[in-house]
Every structure is written in C-alpha cells, then in structure tokens.
Amino acid sequence: MSTESATPAPMDLKRVTTEMHDLQDRLQLTGELASGGTVVFWLTQRLVKRLVPHLLSWLQPAATGGVTAAAPLPDYHADALQSFAQQAAIAQLPEQLPVQAAQQDSTLLIDAIDVARTPEIIALTFKVGEQKATLLMAQQPLRQWLAVLHDQCRQGEWALDIWPDWIIDSAPGESQPVRTTVH
Template sequence: MGGGMVPNMARVTTRYDSGQDRFSLAGELPQGLPVVLWLTQRLLLRLLPPLLAWLQEHDAPQQHEPRQRLYADTLQGFAQQAACAGLEPQMPVPVLAASPEWLVESVNLARGPAGVRLVFLGRQGPVAAMVMSAQALRQWLGIVCHAWRQAPWPMEPWPGWLVEAGAGTRAPQACAVH
C-alpha cells in the first residue's frame, strides 16, 4: 500500500463545512505543504460502505446468525471505543488562503491486511493520498461520524456500533489523524 507518485498526507484535519454542505480534509503533504480536499455527501456515501466492510472483515469474520452478529457488533463497538479513546487531540492542519483546493470527484481504495490507502482524485487526476491502519481508520471514521451529525444528512450509512461508540464522547471540533 505504499507510495506511487501520489503524495501521502501526513496529517489530516476533517471538518464539515455548513456553507459548502461538504466535508473538507485539510491535509499536510510532504515538506509541510497544506492542501484542501472537498468531499461531497454523494462521494462519502459511496466511500463509507467499503471502508466499514474492511473494518468488519479485518477485525472479525462475517457472522450470519443473529447472536453471532450481535456478538460481532459488540466487539466492533469495543474496538471503536478503544480507538476513539486513543485519539490524541492535535492542532488542526494550518491552511493558507493560497493553499490549493480540489473537489474530489472519486477515490481509489486499496485494501490490504495492514490497512487501507485512499487516493483522492480531482478533475485533473490524483491529488493526494491517505494511508491508515485499522486503528487510524477507526479514529478517522469516528471523526467523520461526529462531524456528520452537524450536517443535515441522514445517519443511515453509519452502523449502530460506530454511532454508539462515539455518542458519549465529545470529539474535538477538528482533529488530525496521522
């Protein structure tokens, strides 16, 4: 899940922007250069299912009986709570007025045993990438879910174990995930 020519963002600050009705990812590229990526609800609705499925497959095999599913969901909830508890608040990625901004039109997703790699593509092609272990993916999804609640968007895409894991916690307004 390494390199390629697309730069990996070292840190990412994820926010919902009510004026744009979109999510912004302020990323720190190599040499500390900032970039802003805009993600629409439509794009996120297509991205969430494979990310959530990877987490469920990564942490526990698919369960088919109701009791097994309940047990698997409980384990997912515990893992999500542990990931959220391990999230250290950090300063947001600084964005300048001259920082490049792109509307993300698609995302290439690579999954491996150690984690996932998201390559964000704009109209001109690949812009930036984000590599996350299972722990970092859980933390980022927790941040996205928390910010999603600020949007006038339905909560249906989110599994109960993830929503409940973050319900009692106060996530910072903006977080960086490494």
C-alpha cells in the first residue's frame, strides 16, 4: 500500500494571457504550462490590490541606477527613470497569440499568491487550495505584464489608486492629461 501524499505536483507556467471578464468582474489568467497543457485561473480585485505593490517595490531598486541610500534620487528623477524603463518594456512586447484554454480545462479561483524575489527574478506562486502554479519573470517581462494588468484593470473600471503615475503615463494609446505648473 502506498503512503504517497495526495498533494498535486506544482505547475510551472511559461506564459499567461490576462483578460478582464466583465460578467465575472475578475481577471482570467490563462496559463501555458511548461508541461504543454493550459490552466485557467481567476484573479480577484482584492488580490490584485495586494499583489501590485509587491511587484512595484521589486522594480524600485532598478530606478536608482546603483545610487546608494545616502544619495537617493529625487522622486521626479526616479519616476522619470521608471517611466522610461516601462515605455521601453512596452515597446519590446512581442506580438504573440494569446494562450487559449481547452474547453475541458478547469477554472480555479486563486486563494493566495506567494511572491519570492531575487535581484534578477520574481516568482509568483498562485495557490488554489493544495494546487500551486509558479510564474517566473525578470524585470522586463514583469513590466510588460504590469502594463497588460493595468490596462485590463482600467478596462474593468477597477480602482486605479494602486498604480503609480509612471505606469499610468506609460500606458499605450491613452491620451495623457496635460500636467502644467503655474508660477
């Protein structure tokens, strides 16, 4: 008799397609698995509001350009560097077909997301009960996914207060408000 655990093996995601579903008022993440299949996750606004600040904080050291804590960049310089890096990542976003789920794929509502970071990679582990799926991203793919995520949140008319100006101002195809200073 086997005493193996009934815990499912973790899934490794190669890429995801992120789409807002108005009827569900949730984001659908359709993931392409490294093993060749697909999986569909639902992501709620509550989890997005908790996740985005962690993702943004990982990108913050990249804006300082190696400046030490004794001489940090002023906010407007850091924001300009972040905006430039964000626009560059968006410009390099490759045209790809979206990940398509098979009709028999189950859909899973994400309970929690673990975030693990190294200086080079961020790992997002989506948890649904005992099931786990991990997506690894370097800075540029993360910036690209943040642009998609922001756009889908905007389309879903979710509150955008979690998004910094350098993401909002970098959004492609949106008319930008004119920001002037009057002296």
